[in-house]
């Protein structure tokens with residue numbers, strides 16, 4: 083299995099190389115040269131298997147010879163052992179045809195743990211084998227950063243620097259990033275928004291001298307390993323609702339397009355998915371793009387679902403690559419236009435995207451109303467991102483079972499949840515002292531050179 087860049091000119095890589103490389107050297111994102119498929123019988127055989135066994139079946143065809151089967155099974159087992167639910171990603175029924183897929187039972191209470199815990203294991207195994215040391219730099223709107231710091235804290239072969247937009251993450255998210263005491267993890271509060279943080283990560287990858295000097299690696303969904311690990315729960319959910327014998331639809335609260343892209347990969351692998359619905363908050367660039375065919379940046383507005391306050395949606399590039407028939411030059415040209423404010427998708431590519439993804443958006447008021455209504459009518463306290471999801475899903479309910487991804491635990495967003503529902507969701511006991519732990523954070527300007535200087539100064543050699 084080889085991985086190729088969405089911009090067409092970087093060298094193709096193995097899974098291990100793509101995982102450790104992050105962004106391709108032409109600025110693109112790595113994708114598998116071909117997506118392997120699983121047959122009807124293979125998918126049917128997943129019924130009744132553990133999450134870990136399904137994870138092995140789904141991911142094995144993508145990893146080539148990076149790990150032996152025995153080692154890969156061990157890494158998967160270690161990744162999910164700390165989850166607080168035996169099913170790892172349990173399904174909860176809301177209505178006759180609407181289900182929630184709870185993805186918040188990992189250590190940092192958001193879906194990011196599914197991929198990050200596994201990536202942490204895979205990095206550790208690969209770096210122990212090679213004796214190399216890397217510097218991970220990541221951008222977060224709150225959840226990727228906390229999951230990355232949790233997964234990599236204390237690891238000897240890795241320094242981790244996470245940039246988050248100052249004042250724009252929830253207090254729980256911030257404290258999850260600023261309270262770990264291990265000296266290899268660093269939280270950087272940037273005076274900017276998430277898009278600024280993500281642009282800084284990509285600029286660092288494109289600064290080849292810096293990239294070599296610090297041995298830069300990435301754990302944002304730039305990293306194919308992140309997307310791959312998220313494909314698994316589409317399979318476990320769909321199979322428990324009757325796939326491959328019947329189709330299932332998914333609604334996915336979306337910002338950087340990583341999670342829904344994982345659903346798209348599951349469909350390409352052969353999972354019978356009817357609708358893949360993109361759910362956005364009022365930062366609705368993805369919804370507008372799917373409605374109009376024009377990707378046009380507007381400013382980012384802070385919302386009560388802050389993890390989705392994104393305008394430059396990184397993985398949309400992976401979808402565009404397929405929409406343009408895997409023409410890297412066409413994607414590179416559109417990404418150049420994006421730097422100037424936006425681009426028009428060509429008719430054929432737009433048709434493919436419209437055929438593949440449905441979409442909707444939730445205003446702040448609709449998000450709050452959904453939190454209130456699902457508590458009153460279903461007894462479920464939702465995080466604001468999940469509330470965006472169920473609001474949008476309601477417009478797409480039909481005869482096919484609909485699964486809305488519950489991407490975070492309500493306790494991660496206590497203020498927004500309390501304002502909407504009157505209820506303060508408690509943190510799990512293991513985090514009960516989160517508010518008492520001392521914080522360690524470095525405030526930095528939205529200035530690439532200044533951020534790079536902090537990173538170089540802090541790296542542990």
Ligand SMILES: Cc1ncc(COP(=O)(O)O)c(C=O)c1O
Pocket residue numbers: 192193224225226335336337338339340341342389390467468489490
């Ligand atoms: C809680 C939560 N929900 C939804 C999303 C959106 O996911 P994606 O960026 O993969 O579209 C994020 C951020 O990634 C998140 O943290």
Ligand SMILES: N[C@@H](CCOP(=O)(O)O)C(=O)O
Pocket residue numbers: 221222223224225226227301302303304337338340389390396
């Ligand atoms: N919502 C994310 C943004 C980063 O997304 P990623 O999936 O590309 O890492 C966050 O919580 O940080």
